[in-house]
Each structure stands twice: as C-alpha cells, then as structure tokens.
Amino acid sequence: MKNTPVFIIVWFATLSILVATAWWIVTQTTRNWFERDVTLRSDLVASSVRHALLQDSGLENIDRLRELLRDIARDERILAASLCNPEMRRITATPGFPNSLSCQKVGPYVHVTKGGAQGPWTAWREITELPPGGQVHVSAIPLMDDLRTYGFIVLIQDLSFVARREDSTQRFLLWAFVVLATLASIVTLISSRLLRRGWSKELREMARGDSGRRSPEFAPLLSDLRDLLERLAKEEQSELLGGVWTPQRLKLTLQRHLHGERIIVVANREPYIHDRAPDGGIRVLHPASGLVSALEPVMRACSGVWIAHGAGSADRETVDARDHVRVPPGEQSYSVRRLWLTPDEERGYYYGFANEGLWPLCHVVHARPIFRAEDWQYYRAVNEKFADAVCQEVDTPDPVILVQDYHFALLPRLLRDRLPHSTILTFWHIPWPNAEQLSICPWHVEIVEGLLGSSILGFQTQHHCNNFLHAADRFLESRLDREDFAVIRKQRRTLVRAYPISVEWPHHWAAAAPPIAQCRMEVRAELQLPENAKLGVGVDRLDYTKGIEERFRAIERLLDREPEWIGCFSFLQIASPSRTKIKRYDRLSPDLEQLAQRINTRFETADWRPIILRRQHTEPPDVFRLYRAADLCYVSSLHDGMNLVAKEYIAARDDETGVLVLSKFTGAAYELAEALIVNPYDLEEASTALSAALRMPLDEQRVRMQAMRRLIAELNVYRWAGRMLVDASRVRRREQLLGLLSVPEAR
C-alpha cells in the first residue's frame, strides 16, 4: 500500500493535537476543582474557629486557642495555622509556622480594620512556594461576627497532593486517549478495508458480468470502464481490419500489444525432426502436419520456444544440455525444446488416448473411439510433464503460452494453476464434437474443465465453438456470456472464438519452387505421362479421416462415366505414413494399395494407369512442385478441422490456374466458396466435380483461383496469429484493469 506512511503521519498528528487539547482542558479543570476544594476547606476551618471563639467569648483563653489550632493542623492537608488579633499581632500558632508569613505581613491583604463588622473585610488567598520547596496554599480569613472583629486566621495548606492528583489524572487520561484512539483507528482501518474489499469484489464481479447485482453507486465508474474497454477494442479492431498481414506486422503486434514477450508454443509434433538417414548421416525432416505448416512461420516471425515431443531417431544427438535446438537450420530464429517420452508414455498418451480416443471422437467418420483407463493416466501424466517443461521455460510471471491441439486438453488448467497470471491461448485444430458425442469419453468433464484454464480457446469454425459452449453449459457449473462468447467458471473467463487457421503468404515453398511450366514438364516426365496429360493431385497423411478411399472410388466412377479420360488423366496420391502403430492406420496402407491396384487393373493401358499411389514421406519442396504441376487438387476429407492442403494448393498456384475440388466437411469449405465443393461420400457428385474440373476453361479457373488467392492473401496465418494475440492483449488489459480495481490483499 503506497499511501501508508502519509496515512500514519496524518493519524499521528491528529492524535497528538487531540491529546494536547484534552490535556490542557483536563489540567485547567482539575486545577480549578482542587483550588475550589482548598478554598472551601479553609472557609470551613475559619467557620469552626469562629464558632469556638463565640463560645469562649473571645481570644483570651490562649491555651484553648492553641489546642484548637493543633486540632485543625491534625488534618494532613493543613500544614500550619496561626491566629492574629486585629492589631496584627500573633496570638498563637501551631509549631513550625513559618516566620515569613507573620501577621504584619499578611494582615494588610486581609484588610482588617478596627470597627468590627462594619469594616471592609476580605479574605486573602495565595498559592506560593515555601522552603524547602513545596507548593502551598495560604489563606488569611477574617474572624468576626455581627458585633466584633476577633482578628484573622492564617492557614497553610499542602498543595503537593494537587500536583500528584493532576499527574495521575493526566496520565490516566493520556492512556485512555491513546487506547481509545488506537482502537478507533483499528476499527476504522478494518472496516474501511472490509468495505473497500467488498466494493472491489462487487465492482469486479459487475465489470466481469459475474454479478446479478447492480449497485447504483458503481454505475458511473463501470460505464467509464466499459467506454475504455470499448475504445480499446475498437482501436484493436480497426487495427485488425484491412491491410495485409506480414511477418513484420505480426512481430510488431506482438511487441506493441504484448510488449514483445516471446511466445511459448506447446505442440506434440515438432517442426523439425532430426532423423538418422539410411546412409548413417543426420537429415532434417519437415513433418506432414497442418499444425506444423501453420505455426512454423508464426514462430519464425515472433521467435520464442516450441516445446514438443522429441520423436526423431537423431533428436537426442542434436540438442544442447538443456534439450534445446535452434531452428530452422541455417536461420535459427527460434528454439525447439524437446521432451522425451518413454515408450509407455508414447503408447498411452499419443497412440492411445489422443489418437485412438480423442481423434475418432472428434471426427465424424464412423470410427469407434477406444478409451482405456491406463491411456488416460498416461495422458494426464504427459500433460503434467509438459506443464513442468513450460514452467522451466518461462521467464516472466505472465507469459504468453500457445497450447496446440487435442494432445493437451488438460494442459491449460495445469498451467493456470502453476502460472495464474499467464495468458493461455489454446487452439483446437480438429473438429469439436457435439455434447452427446463428447459424453462418450468417460473423462469428458475433465477435458472441458482442463480447456477452461485457457484465456482464449480457439476453434476452426463457429459451429465447433457452439458445440464447446454447449458442452461447458451442460457438463460444468459455469455461466455463458452469449454476447461475448465466453464461459465464466470459478470467476475466470475463457473467450471461445473461431480463428480459421491458414497458411503463410506469400508461401516460401512456393516462392522457392521452379516456374509452373517447368514443374508441369518435369513431373509429367517423371510420371511418364504425355506432356498434355491431365494430372490431379492429393496430398495427405495416411489417415482414415482423409477420405482417400472415397477419392479413388470417385476417380473410378469418373472413368466409368466418362471413358474418354482413360489414358489422358492420372491422379497422383501422396500418402505419408502416419501413426502406424495403431491398427486402424496400419490397415489403411494395404487397403489403399489394393483399392488402387483394383482400379488401375480395370482401366490401365500399356503405358498409363489412372492412380499413382506414393506411400512415403514427401518433403515440402517436392509437394509444392506437384501442386504447381497439377491441373486439379482433390481434398476429400470425411471430416476435417480446416485442411491446409487446400490452402497450400492455392498458395502454390501463382499462375492463377488449377482447380480445387473440396469436401464440404472441411473447415476450408466455409471460406473457399470458389472451389468445387462436394460431398466425398456421394460418388456421383464427386465424379461430376472431377469432370467439371478437368473440363474447366482457363478463364473460369483464373476467376476462381484469383478470388481464392485474394482471400488467402488477406486471411493468412499471420492474421490468424495476430487476431489471437490482439484478443489476448485485450484479455490481458481487461485483467490488468480489473486488477487495478482490487486492493492488493484481495488478489
């Protein structure tokens, strides 16, 4: 609390002034009381003496008078007394009566004159110091009745008790004040803190929209806050709209909105795999993964660290002591931190729960998901392992962490617990099922709960966002903010947004590829096709969700329906082996081979076959050469989050020709309206589209391709990342603003 010293000084000064004033008032009052007391006492003594004189009829009986004075002096407060006659001579006095207070000295002040009761009589009183140093009260009081004047009595009273009493009264008062003031201050302090905390809590709840209450006193502050947030959102929105997103712009956005923090990506698949080559050397492979091809350019632009499973056969040999390696080779703009998994972990977490459970669960392809309790344990343990790795990599309390895909559904919550101030952007690259489907997974509640650790949860389409919002609403105690597309759970808000992923633009593999004409010629020569033969291409991982079988059957149907294509149209299918330890995947390769062979046998000629199946990993330069050589690309996924092959094909076609035939069950189909959109299960529709693609005039190809290229140039992957980062900064700013409203103790 910054104002504490000022507060203490003010508190102390006020208390001192209060105590000093009270002190003065009390001193004056008690002194007056005691003086009145002493005066009263001396008047009483004088009156009793007068009584005695009246009874004894005068001052003659000296012994009696001496006795009388001694009696008076027995009072412990009366130190001495003397009696003086009207002639100012002493009649008698108690022993030790001070000579300095002789009758002659005191008399003139008493104004005793002869003439008895008619004279002007006044008592004289004075406080004085008497040796050896005590304060005394001296009073000289006339003794008379209506007829005569007897003289006057001088009384000396001890005043030291007054000083003692004053002392103890003042001390008592002082302490009473200190205790009272301290108690009052503590009570005020506690109640003000409680009040502030209550206000702050209520205000934050209202600002977050978590509270049903609306205290009118907060209305102006809240409306200011909302104005500010809206202004910031508009500024950011206008920044997002328009203009081309480039790596530089993305980097600037990161610097401007997130103060240049490096980002931490967590994705199971690493962007560069170091592999032991057949000749014994080490080669670098680019994995066949849409996730990797999208995220890698973002990391090159932003720099930071990518935490991934080190799965390459030479990965361990290429890292430093901290398991880091700088990439891309030769460029070295960011780091990959490799995590090593045991064979059991890989089997349970990757092959088991992620790819035999979640993968078929999320894709509507009629493949039965398999959920094993043991796999779930490994999935949890590996998510923990990655959370530990993130904590080792962060260098600020509020890092920006990008969690990728279905391998890490629990990671956002684990990170939120460990790094409460981090900004966690989770992106789910594959489809998100509806609530019924999701509930097949025995741990669906934990999965939804885990993802809600994110600040922002991104999906490819609004439809998948809606599915998630519905699941959160149905399976967890949470509140939906339908205006803002957010889930509020345990006072934390997770934005659920659609961020359709994309490719880099311009694409560096396209830029590095040979000219289109050269690609066409070379590829046809390699495939031993006539120069003017039509070529279709498909590039996929060997995955049952990609609809490769349906694709081959559509080609078969085309040849059945339009035999004129026999001998002059071939389809080249690149199929990268994937997840081969899983039975369902392992079976796919021979099944496809058999299917291709059956179709080829039906239609092949001596020097031509319709389907060329290459079941091998193909590096991006070759893939891009094929894209540029082909007349059409057929993406026939049965269900796909986005499918970046479709976008890569468009990025590769800088000649603005070529036709994309695209499954309507891909996320890409929502954006690429100029493609020929088909239902891949419907072989009539698909084969008709293939025919239309092959016959499409160049002009129409150009119009369609130009429109799609314009769209992807604008909605490229830098914009995808930029939108998420800008939204993240908005979330961060909102949290900071709400943080400002809270007393630090309440956080």
Ligand code: G6P
């Ligand atoms: C999909 C997933 C990615 C994954 C890729 C390749 O695109 O969304 O997360 O990296 O498939 O699969 P793999 O299992 O080889 O990484």
